[in-house]
Amino acid sequence: MIQNADEVQKAWGVYAQDQIEITEQFKVRFGGRYDHFSQNIDLRLNNTNPKKSYSKFSPMAGLVFEPTSSVSLYASYGKGFRPNSGVGFDGQPFEPEISTSYEVGAKFITPDGRLTSTISLYKMKKSNVLSTDPANPGFSKPVGSADSKGVEFDVNAKLPAGFELFLTYAYTDAGWATNVFDPNFGLPILKGDPLINIPKHQGNILLFKNFSIGDHQAMLGGGVNHVGKRLGETATTFFLPSYTIAKLMGSVTINDQFKLSANVDNLFDKKYYASSYAALWIQPGMPRSFTIRGTFNFWNRCRGGFRASLFGPSTTPPPPVVGGPFRF
Numbered sequence: 001m002i003q004n005a006d007e008v009q010k011a012w013g014v015y016a017q018d019q020i021e022i023t024e025q026f027k028v029r030f031g032g033r034y035d036h037f038s039q040n041i042d043l044r045l046n047n048t049n050p051k052k053s054y055s056k057f058s059p060m061a062g063l064v065f066e067p068t069s070s071v072s073l074y075a076s077y078g079k080g081f082r083p084n085s086g087v088g089f090d091g092q093p094f095e096p097e098i099s100t101s102y103e104v105g106a107k108f109i110t111p112d113g114r115l116t117s118t119i120s121l122y123k124m125k126k127s128n129v130l131s132t133d134p135a136n137p138g139f140s141k142p143v144g145s146a147d148s149k150g151v152e153f154d155v156n157a158k159l160p161a162g163f164e165l166f167l168t169y170a171y172t173d174a175g176w177a178t179n180v181f182d183p184n185f186g187l188p189i190l191k192g193d194p195l196i197n198i199p200k201h202q203g204n205i206l207l208f209k210n211f212s213i214g215d216h217q218a219m220l221g222g223g224v225n226h227v228g229k230r231l232g233e234t235a236t237t238f239f240l241p242s243y244t245i246a247k248l249m250g251s252v253t254i255n256d257q258f259k260l261s262a263n264v265d266n267l268f269d270k271k272y273y274a275s276s277y278a279a280l281w282i283q284p285g286m287p288r289s290f291t292i293r294g295t296f297n298f299w300n301r302c303r304g305g306f307r308a309s310l311f312g313p314s315t316t317p318p319p320p321v322v323g324g325p326f327r328f
Contacts, residue, residue: 089136123149144178169203187235201228232276243272
């Protein structure tokens with residue numbers, strides 16, 4: 001079915017947060033966000049004008065306990081809110097997507113700051129998740145709830161001889177929180193079934209060294225990224241295989257303003273599958289690729305300077321990232 005609609009969205013929000021030090025070792029943080037969202041939709045095919053507005057307060061709270069200067073323990077709780085745009089087959093707007101999250105963890109840092117490590121355990125749940133409406137092609141419908149829980153671990157270490165190491169690992173168990181009907185293939189999805197394209201195990205490691213070439217600062221490093229097997233088609237036993245790929249990176253500062261960087265991704269040109277929609281619809285991974293970038297810094301008297309990249313962002317290695325805001 002062809003849709004012809006115009007949607008106008010208006011939103012505003014207010015966020016407040018405060019932290020109280022109960023003692024030198026114990027701190028409490030609390031706050032929240034108030035959102036107001038409105039939709040005005042003009043459905044031109046049937047000449048109707050559904051409207052909807054809602055307000056939502058999303059609280060958050062957390063606490064930190066520091067038994068020593070090297071160890072911090074923390075716990076947090078929060079709710080999230082995200083509007084769903086569009087309408088269903090009945091011509092009515094959707095309810096917003098709501099999330100709830102819990103997290104506990106610990107952070108360790110050595111007195112000299114050369115080793116930093118964090119471990120966290122989390123659980124999250126999202127409701128009013130949209131998917132394709134099986135009975136009405138071209139439309140979406142709420143299909144239930146999904147949840148995610150797992151562990152994340154990272155280490156940043158400054159090693160001898162000027163080397164620096166970043167290591168991250170994540171275990172993610174993401175699945176359906178309710179029994180739903182698969183809208184695409186007409187199969188039942190049971191509570192606890194995994195979500196597609198989300199590996200249980202994922203990790204990466206990055207090792208690099210900063211050094212000097214005459215008066216020029218340089219960096220050379222490499223890394224390995226591993227992604228475990230993951231479901232490739234909903235409500236089936238089709239899994240994409242795990243893969244491990246490597247990369248090289250380097251950069252040199254030509255002068256105070258110009259920096260040249262280069263990357264080699266998928267160093268060994270490994271064949272792998274990044275994601276899929278079904279057993280007959282699979283996205284292959286990128287083959288070996290080479291990237292060269294230049295970054296030029298402009299300075300002005302008023303603002304103290306800004307950076308403009310000529311060919312893309314700087315490739316000074318950031319910490320590897322595992323997971324995401326919702327971990328699924």
